[in-house]
Amino acid sequence: MANYKETFEDCEIEIKDDIHLFINGKLIDYQHDRAKNKFSSKYLPYTQYDSLLELARAIIQHTVEFSHVKE
Amino acid sequence: MAIRKDANTLTIAERTEFVTAIQALKAEGIYDQFVLRHANAIMSAIHRCPAFLPWHRRFIFDLERELQRVSGNSNLGIPYWNWPSGGANASMWDDNLLGGNGDAGGVVQTGPFRTGQWTVINSSGLPAGPLMRAFGQNGLPTLPTQTEIDQVMAVTPYDMPSWNINSNPSFRNQVEGWIGPNLHNRGHVWVGGSMLPMTSPNDPVFFMHHCMVDKIWHEWQIRFPNQGYLPANGGPFGQNLTDPMNNTPLGPIGSRPIDVLDSIALGIEYDDSVLQPQPSIPLIVVGAGPAQADIGTAGETDVFRFEIPSFGPYTMYTNGSSDTFMTLFGPNDPNIEVASDDDAGENFNSQITRNLSAGTYYLRIRLYSSSTTGNYAVAVRSADTSPSPTPIPIPELVVDGASISATISAANESDVYRFTITTDAIYTIQTSGTTDTFMSLHGPNSQVPEIASNDDEGVSFNALIRRQLLPGEYFVRVRHYSPIGTGSYTIRVTRG
Numbered sequence: 001m002a003n004y005k006e007t008f009e010d011c012e013i014e015i016k017d018d019i020h021l022f023i024n025g026k027l028i029d030y031q032h033d034r035a036k037n038k039f040s041s042k043y044l045p046y047t048q049y050d051s052l053l054e055l056a057r058a059i060i061q062h063t064v065e066f067s068h069v070k071e
Numbered sequence: 072m073a074i075r076k077d078a079n080t081l082t083i084a085e086r087t088e089f090v091t092a093i094q095a096l097k098a099e100g101i102y103d104q105f106v107l108r109h110a111n112a113i114m115s116a117i118h119r120c121p122a123f124l125p126w127h128r129r130f131i132f133d134l135e136r137e138l139q140r141v142s143g144n145s146n147l148g149i150p151y152w153n154w155p156s157g158g159a160n161a162s163m164w165d166d167n168l169l170g171g172n173g174d175a176g177g178v179v180q181t182g183p184f185r186t187g188q189w190t191v192i193n194s195s196g197l198p199a200g201p202l203m204r205a206f207g208q209n210g211l212p213t214l215p216t217q218t219e220i221d222q223v224m225a226v227t228p229y230d231m232p233s234w235n236i237n238s239n240p241s242f243r244n245q246v247e248g249w250i251g252p253n254l255h256n257r258g259h260v261w262v263g264g265s266m267l268p269m270t271s272p273n274d275p276v277f278f279m280h281h282c283m284v285d286k287i288w289h290e291w292q293i294r295f296p297n298q299g300y301l302p303a304n305g306g307p308f309g310q311n312l313t314d315p316m317n318n319t320p321l322g323p324i325g326s327r328p329i330d331v332l333d334s335i336a337l338g339i340e341y342d343d344s345v346l347q348p349q350p351s352i353p354l355i356v357v358g359a360g361p362a363q364a365d366i367g368t369a370g371e372t373d374v375f376r377f378e379i380p381s382f383g384p385y386t387m388y389t390n391g392s393s394d395t396f397m398t399l400f401g402p403n404d405p406n407i408e409v410a411s412d413d414d415a416g417e418n419f420n421s422q423i424t425r426n427l428s429a430g431t432y433y434l435r436i437r438l439y440s441s442s443t444t445g446n447y448a449v450a451v452r453s454a455d456t457s458p459s460p461t462p463i464p465i466p467e468l469v470v471d472g473a474s475i476s477a478t479i480s481a482a483n484e485s486d487v488y489r490f491t492i493t494t495d496a497i498y499t500i501q502t503s504g505t506t507d508t509f510m511s512l513h514g515p516n517s518q519v520p521e522i523a524s525n526d527d528e529g530v531s532f533n534a535l536i537r538r539q540l541l542p543g544e545y546f547v548r549v550r551h552y553s554p555i556g557t558g559s560y561t562i563r564v565t566r567g
Contacts (some may be wrong), residue, residue, distance in 0.1 A: 033237075042114035042269065043268055043269060044117075044269075045114050045118045045269055046255075046256040046259040046260055046267065046269075046271075047256070047260060048268070056438075058267075062263075062264070062267040062268055063268040064191060064192075064199035064200065064265075064268065064270060064273075065193055065194065065268075066193075067200075070123055
């Protein structure tokens, strides 16, 4: 089991024990499609990702809860 | 009556009316309530599941009612985003309708929903910046083509276990985009930006997109009138035909899938209702040589039919180098699954051998992997070494006439009877004897629609159906409750 941490677009991604995903300290619920080995989340209902890290980055980029777009 | 038109064909006045109505709902706070209804629904209760289509049909129907209210136009329909002609240069993205793509940072700077004029909200309902778009920048650079839509339009049944993104074959799953050419999901991803998360209704194109999805489902329903919504029951709660759907309010129509199955009854009309004829299902001649076929597109499923003249053992099989998966349906109903197989044949070929009663059967063949293509050949042969069977006419029951005695003499055998009703009244069909029978009633005038079934309503373990019947010809199918059970019984039909 490995832990991983990085900062992406001003948000902190942390993966504990390869399975627990946190963004800015918030535990992110996700689904792992074992048949296709893809990851997805309730935040992004139309897409799947090849890894937990790719999923976390996409959530930060595309959800208004985590992105920091300024008018 | 809501008249839904291709967004690219709207006149300037129609564009102004639609945009003004959307802006009025935004000013009232109603539009944001729709965003929150979608955003705060349980994601897996409205996506990646059978209720995906009815939930969104009801959702856009409700917005359409609000648009009609604020515009004063009871015929105002949500325009549909006709994907094959709706690329980045289409007129629907002009400044008088949706505005265009986002800038280098993704911010929409043109049209009525540009930055400064339109603010999106997060799932808590708080302002969360401008509308964002990034056409074709998220890994899916093209929109669905008409050929791809036509391909999905040929898929049946509506859905099947496991009722999720792995369901195959499944019209719902292909429309949604988890298998096959990817229609719905691709539209969201192609627009990108605000169309990617659960708050995607923040972009008004969401409603045009789902109007197109709903149009495809509507046309598929008309094309396949015998393919109903599934699951009728036995699926996860919230997904069955009469379950209330998640986060759907009570309203002028119900909140269950069954309440929204008929678009025409909901007062919805499309501008180009050109309906495709139901594709003919290739016939496999029992005993003939294998027929060549191929899965030319990943996720595709081929359907074949064949006629069994009389009860006996038969083998359905594929050969070739592809890893095929076969599902058998019937008799006389393409929705009743009999058996399925992956690798019982040579190499990785599928093969089913079992007793079949007389009737029409359907084979659905796909490749085991939904991401590959390949050729195969398919055939059906009698597994009996005795001479070719001769078709036996369906025995006729006479109302209030004599009973017919029969026997379920082998595993999986079923017997079919017909009777004619001339007077609208209540009738009883029942078996008697010591065999545990199971009975289904079909009609009128067709062996396909099942109108009732019963296991033990009669004496002991006998089946009994009592029902009001309109004039017409009806069919009764009797089998043993156990797939391997045998035994004799008698059957009769009485009035009352």
